[in-house]
Amino acid sequence: MSKFKKSSGTSQDIPTAALPDIIFMLLFFFMVTTVMREDDILVKQQLPKATQLTKIEKKSLVSYIYLGEPKNTSLFGVEPRIQTNDVxxxxxxxxxxxNQEKDKLSEVERDQITMSMKVDVDVKFGIVSDVQQELREANARRVLYSSVKSTEE
Structure with missing residues (x-):
């Protein structure tokens, strides 16, 4: 008696025509929102060694100041120079x-900004003291001195 089969009009296939579009939209989104910019360091950097180091918790609140002898001595001379960002x-x-770095942050985070000084070991303390004084005048009270971990204990 089962001469006629019941046929349903639904298909069990999953439509995959839109998958490449979705993948490219996700790829484009991550390419646009990802920040991979690093500073080009224009000064020589041989950081001092330290035995007790503390890791930075929120790196988005840290701005870097580099102090050292310029790599391009024909353009900048041989005296230690100060570099911020790429300048x-x-x-x-x-x-x-x-002030420019504070303007990039939200109102709540502006007082939490940390200035990290990466100072070459051969730099005299005079220029470091001058930078510290300017940071005081700019009301940047949190200052870090970057170093590398000492291997000998």
């Missing part, structure tokens, strides 16, 4: 740099 600056420009 060589003078001590008078530190306040402007701090």
């Amino acid at each position: 060589m600056v003078t001590t008078e420009d530190i306040i402007q740099f701090v």
Whole structure:
């Protein structure tokens, strides 16, 4: 008696025509939102060694100041220079740099900004002291001194 089969009009296939579009949209989204920019360090950097180090918790609140002898001595000379982001600056420009970095942050995080100084071991303390004084005037009270972990104990 089962001469006629019951046929349902539904298909069990999953439509995959839109999958490449979705994958490219996700790829494009992550390419646009990912930040991979690093500073080009224009000064020599041989950081001092330390035995007790503390890891930074929130790196988005850290801005870097590099101090050292320029790599390109024909363009910048041989005296130690200050670099912020990708630009060589003078001590008078530190306040402007701090204010620009604070403007990038939200209102709540502006007082939590940390200035990390990466100072070459051969730099004299005079320029470091000048930068510290400018940071005080710019109301950047949290200052880190970057170093590498000492291997000998």
